[in-house]
Amino acid sequence: xxxxxxxxxxxxxxAATAIQAEEAKLLGGGQTLLPTLxxxxxxxxxLIDLGAIPELKGIREADGGLEIGAFxxxxxxxxxxxxxxxxxxxxxLAEGIGDRQVRNxxxxxxxxxxxxxxxxxxxxxxxxxxxxxxxxxxISGDDFFTGMFETAxxxxxxxxxxxxxxxxxxxxxxFRNPASRYAIVGVFVAKFGADVRVAVTGAAGSVxxxxxxxxxxxxxxxxxxxxxxxxxxxxxxxxxxxxxxxRAHLVTVMAKRAVEAAG
Amino acid sequence: MSCTVSMTVNGKTxxxxxxxxxxxxxxxxxxxxxxxxxxxxDTSQCGACVVHVDGRSVKxxxxxxxQANGAEVMTIEGLAAADGTLxxxxxxxxxxxxxxxxxxxxxxxxxxxDLVRDNPNPTEAEIREGLEGNICRCTGYHNIVKxxxxxxxxxxxxxxxxxxxx
Numbered sequence: 392x393x394x395x396x397x398x399x400x401x402x403x404x405x406a407a408t409a410i411q412a413e414e415a416k417l418l419g420g421g422q423t424l425l426p427t428l429x430x431x432x433x434x435x436x437x438l439i440d441l442g443a444i445p446e447l448k449g450i451r452e453a454d455g456g457l458e459i460g461a462f463x464x465x466x467x468x469x470x471x472x473x474x475x476x477x478x479x480x481x482x483x484l485a486e487g488i489g490d491r492q493v494r495n496x497x498x499x500x501x502x503x504x505x506x507x508x509x510x511x512x513x514x515x516x517x518x519x520x521x522x523x524x525x526x527x528x529x530i531s532g533d534d535f536f537t538g539m540f541e542t543a544x545x546x547x548x549x550x551x552x553x554x555x556x557x558x559x560x561x562x563x564x565x566f567r568n569p570a571s572r573y574a575i576v577g578v579f580v581a582k583f584g585a586d587v588r589v590a591v592t593g594a595a596g597s598v599x600x601x602x603x604x605x606x607x608x609x610x611x612x613x614x615x616x617x618x619x620x621x622x623x624x625x626x627x628x629x630x631x632x633x634x635x636x637x638r639a640h641l642v643t644v645m646a647k648r649a650v651e652a653a654g
Numbered sequence: 655m656s657c658t659v660s661m662t663v664n665g666k667t668x669x670x671x672x673x674x675x676x677x678x679x680x681x682x683x684x685x686x687x688x689x690x691x692x693x694x695x696d697t698s699q700c701g702a703c704v705v706h707v708d709g710r711s712v713k714x715x716x717x718x719x720x721q722a723n724g725a726e727v728m729t730i731e732g733l734a735a736a737d738g739t740l741x742x743x744x745x746x747x748x749x750x751x752x753x754x755x756x757x758x759x760x761x762x763x764x765x766x767x768d769l770v771r772d773n774p775n776p777t778e779a780e781i782r783e784g785l786e787g788n789i790c791r792c793t794g795y796h797n798i799v800k801x802x803x804x805x806x807x808x809x810x811x812x813x814x815x816x817x818x819x820x
Contacts, residue, residue: 392675392677393675394655394673394674394675395655395674395675396655396674397657397674397718397720399720399723418721421716421717421718421721422698422716425677425698425716425717425718426697426698426716428675429696429697438674438718440720440721442721466710470772489787490701490786490787491711491765491768491769491784491786491787492701492704492711492712492713492765492787493698493713493787495710495711495712496712496713496716496717570699572786
């Protein structure tokens with residue numbers, strides 16, 4: 392790891408000032424950033440630790456849904472009675488991230504801001520019609536993820552919280568990489584009245600909605616409604632773990648499992 | 655560039671001047687001489703480096719020492735009682751032969767204690783799931799799972815009498 396300056400601001404305003412330093416990086420739980428630094432794949436001049444900022448923490452009920460602070464650890468979301476009551480699918484998603492130790496450190500905001508194509512949280516942001524709040528503005532969850540490891544966040548903009556809508560029914564089903572536990576394919580299905588969202592992570596460069604699946608499920612919210620439907624394998628990720636064709640196949644399988652789990 | 659890092663380790667307050675990039679595992683092993691915490695893969699996978707920070711198990715190879723500034727840290731050295739009596743989980747690993755070479759054992763035990771705190775009576779499946787972040791290349795996990803089950807029962811039985819300086 393290259394040397395860096397370490398700062399631990401205690402307010403969002405101080406963090407916003409600190410991040411203006413040249414080549415500064417924000418540190419959440421560090422479960423992606425620290426391995427990246429250890430491999431010398433990044434060389435920030437400053438690490439701005441967000442762990443001491445009260446405005447970034449906590450889970451609360453808001454507009455019938457949930458507002459979760461960016462520096463809320465995966466284990467806190469997974470074990471929260473409030474999350475289990477209001478959006479149990481979200482608690483279940485958090486419980487499936489990485490391993491126990493990663494969940495004890497890693498943060499929701501870190502996962503979302505990093506926008507790893509195989510991360511779990513982006514599917515929840517899109518499927519649960521979320522709104523992302525930063526220190527500068529609010530961004531619709533639909534517009535937040537712009538590409539592989541790319542988001543609508545501007546340089547130095549700090550993710551503050553995410554507001555998730557409460558669905559009538561929802562579930563997340565993932566086919567995970569057995570070593571990393573990242574999603575080879577993960578599908579989050581959420582039903583809001585007559586409206587259904589199907590958000591797919593792991594399969595492409597960034598999370599996307601399977602609109603044909605959504606239309607079929609809006610008409611008939613049963614796994615059988617997806618029979619014969621599939622996403623186009625063209626442009627999907629292909630690596631040593633799974634080919635594009637296999638990922639396309641998994642999207643339908645995981646979507647069906649999610650619908651069954653949602654009940 | 656350096657900074658002062660202070661924390662409580664196994665009940666004792668410690669303070670050292672370290673480089674900001676010092677990992678918690680290096681702080682424990684190299685600055686404090688607590689070599690019970692191991693470095694296995696050094697890539698957040700194997701769990702040989704698991705310690706408790708404020709009661710939660712974390713991988714100390716993927717945590718900066720400064721992130722634990724002000725925290726209560728417990729390593730495998732802090733688990734047994736002052737008189738040397740093993741923690742019930744340590745005793746269960748010995749009793750059930752939950753180790754062969756022993757390299758992964760400190761991390762296994764620390765993860766197991768954290769797991770049992772959340773779930774005092776885990777099933778075999780829950781133990782296997784709870785130990786996903788710990789890799790053992792000797793035992794095939796069978797005796798480790800048995801040890802954790804027995805350790806959990808012993809911890810429940812020992813609750814009335816404090817057995818460790820936790």
